[in-house]
Amino acid sequence: MEAPSDRSLMVDNVLVLLLDIEGCTTPITFVKDVLFPYIKEHVHDYLTEHWAEEECQADVQLLRQQAEADAQLPGAVAIPCDGAAKQAVLDAAVASVLWQMAADRKTTALKQLQGHMWRAAYACGEVKGEVYADVVPALRAWRAAGKRVYIYSSGSVEAQKLLFGHTTDGSILELLDGHFDTKIGAKVEAESYKQISAAVGCPASSILFLTDITKEAAAAEEAGIRTMVVERPGNAELTADERKRFQTTSTFSLLH
Structure with missing residues (x-):
């Protein structure tokens, strides 16, 4: 294992940097204390305002299908069919969203609605994405050195682009070469990282994955990808064993 003083050497032979978001580029508190509370506080008003729009009705239909699939789960909320009274459907959709969020569900139906709500919030300036101070300088340095940078997060690609497209420093999307979400696979499965390696056209050994989750780092390593656990x-x-196993860093500024 390389010593902490050799961290910069890890990037010398790296062609692609693959970055997690929560706890890596962005404080965990941003998602926990800003994005998720925004959904809880505004979902009723959002559905009310956009109810007649085709996109909103598609969101509700997807929530309805998810509710049907979840029918046997404790606390699941059924959503009436299209012919039911608007208010009954709307109230049930809101209750379903709140139940899913309380249960920490990561369904496509929930993510899709959240993405549309965050898009509206970012567009009107109610929400601005947050990134650590060392992130943008590091992205610029890596790109200047000819390296490519991709994001891999459990949040949807749309949500990722919204965050990085509306940060407190403006849009930084031009510093990113692409985005991956769980459509390519779960972040704790080695196969997902093999798929990403193939998608970016780069050998796994030339990719460095930065994440705060050791299970994700272990999966990436199983796929042959180099890893570094970010401590923010x-x-x-991290446990003592995790510190022995994984290379760590507290800032991107050390990775030149």
């Missing part, structure tokens, strides 16, 4: 304020504390 608020991230889960």
Whole structure:
């Protein structure tokens, strides 16, 4: 294992940097204390305002299908069919969203609605994406050195683009070469990283994955990808064994 003082050497032979978002580029508190509360506080008003729009009705239909699939789960909320009274459907859709969020569900139906709500919030300036101070300088340095940078997050690609397209520093999308979400596979499965390696056309050994989750780092390593665990304020504390196994860093500024 390379010593901490050799962190910069890890990037010398790297062609692609693959970045997680929560706890890596962006404080976990941004998602927990800003994005998710926004959904809970505004979902009723959002559905009310956009109810007649085709996109909103598609969101509700997807929520309805998810509710049907979840029918046997404790607390699941059924959503009446299209012919039911508007208010009954709307109230049930809101209740379903809140139940899914309370249960930490990551369904496509929930993510799709959240993405549309965040898009509206970013567009009107109610929400601005947050990134650590060392992120943008590092992205610029990596790109200047000829490296490519991709994002891999459990949040949808649309949500990723919204965050990086509306940060407190403006849009930084031009510093990113592409985005991956769980449509390519779960982040704790080695096969997902093999798929990403193939998608970016780069050998796994030339990719460096930065994440705060050791299970994700282990899966990436199983696929042959190099890893580094990012320690940021608020991230889960690493165990002694994890510190021995994984290379770590507290800032992107060390990775030149």
